[in-house]
Amino acid sequence: MSIDCPPPGWFRAPGGAERAWVGLALAWCVVMTIMMPFWHFRGKQNSTGESYAVTPAQFAERVGKFVDAHQVGEDEGWPVVEPPPGGDAYLQAQMWSWYPILKLRKGQTYRLHMSSMDLQHGFALLPLNMNFQVMPGYDHVLTITPTQTGEFQVICNEFCGIGHHLMTGKLLVE
Numbered sequence: 001m002s003i004d005c006p007p008p009g010w011f012r013a014p015g016g017a018e019r020a021w022v023g024l025a026l027a028w029c030v031v032m033t034i035m036m037p038f039w040h041f042r043g044k045q046n047s048t049g050e051s052y053a054v055t056p057a058q059f060a061e062r063v064g065k066f067v068d069a070h071q072v073g074e075d076e077g078w079p080v081v082e083p084p085p086g087g088d089a090y091l092q093a094q095m096w097s098w099y100p101i102l103k104l105r106k107g108q109t110y111r112l113h114m115s116s117m118d119l120q121h122g123f124a125l126l127p128l129n130m131n132f133q134v135m136p137g138y139d140h141v142l143t144i145t146p147t148q149t150g151e152f153q154v155i156c157n158e159f160c161g162i163g164h165h166l167m168t169g170k171l172l173v174e
């Protein structure tokens with residue numbers, strides 16, 4: 001059921017401070033809209049959107065080959081893998097782990113391939129402000145160049161079930 005029509009002449013155009021705030025909000029919307037494409041081309045943190053179709057089984061096979069070829073150590077049962085500088089690195093997400101532990105060199109550029117074995121996960125690298133969707137069926141490629149040395153924690157930023165909070169991994173930069 002509809003309500004009654006308002007009486008004629010009910011509308012009063014905003015004026016004074018209200019008008020100024022509406023104008024300010026509108027101007028900010030325009031600035032934010034311009035910043036999106038601007039950061040896409042100028043911001044070094046943005047993904048290029050490079051991705052390929054891959055099945056979880058195919059990706060797992062590539063990860064297995066990568067680990068076999070470049071494993072340099074072990075940390076609490078997890079392989080530590082050092083990809084060749086300038087080469088491909090693989091990171092496999094699944095409920096509830098990031099596999100394997102990657103060891104990178106500062107200043108070198110890598111092609112980091114990421115995919116999920118089951119459902120959607122979120123790659124977040126702490127303490128940096130970095131967030132990336134990891135989906136099954138897609139081989140997402142990020143071109144990365146570490147600029148700081150240290151041990152970085154990888155966490156999952158998409159709720160992925162009962163063990164979500166335990167889904168942590170490690171990335172080392174020397």
Ligand SMILES: [Cu+2]
Nearest residue numbers: 121156160167
């Ligand atoms: Cu997850």
